[in-house]
Amino acid sequence: MNSFNDNHLIINNNNNYDMKLKLTLSSVLALLAFGPALLADSPKEVKPYPLKTCVVSGEKLDSMGKPYVFTNGTQEVKLCCKDCLKDFKKDTAKFTKRIQEAQKK
Numbered sequence: 001m002n003s004f005n006d007n008h009l010i011i012n013n014n015n016n017y018d019m020k021l022k023l024t025l026s027s028v029l030a031l032l033a034f035g036p037a038l039l040a041d042s043p044k045e046v047k048p049y050p051l052k053t054c055v056v057s058g059e060k061l062d063s064m065g066k067p068y069v070f071t072n073g074t075q076e077v078k079l080c081c082k083d084c085l086k087d088f089k090k091d092t093a094k095f096t097k098r099i100q101e102a103q104k105k
Contacts, residue, residue, distance in 0.1 A: 047075050050102040054080035055095045056087045075099060 053060055054067075059080040061067040068082040075096065079085060088095050 044074050046071055047103065049076045049078045050099065050105075051078070054078070054084055055098050056080075056084035072096065 049069075051061075055077065057080055061078055061080055064081040067078045067080060068085060069076065069078050070085075071077070072092065077088070077095075077099065079088065
């Protein structure tokens with residue numbers, strides 16, 4: 001009778017081990033699957049737009065209604081209108097440099 005109880009304890013310990021192993025493996029797989037997405041969604045500090053004018057046209061930001069606002073990397077960009085976005089995309093480096101120079105002032 002005593003050996004039945006001992007065998008039963010060994011089986012229970014193996015079941016607990018299997019369950020812990022499965023739980024650990026599931027956790028690791030979940031981190032591998034969703035970890036990069038969680039990191040990508042972490043908030044990044046966005047630098048505010050330093051100019052009162054459109055970096056593309058030079059017009060005042062409110063000259064054509066509400067400015068078109070978007071984020072380029074970690075930099076907020078404000079344009080006088082959405083039409084300027086096409087020119088911004090054609091030479092992003094040039095306009096980004098102008099914004100960075102304005103931030104230094």
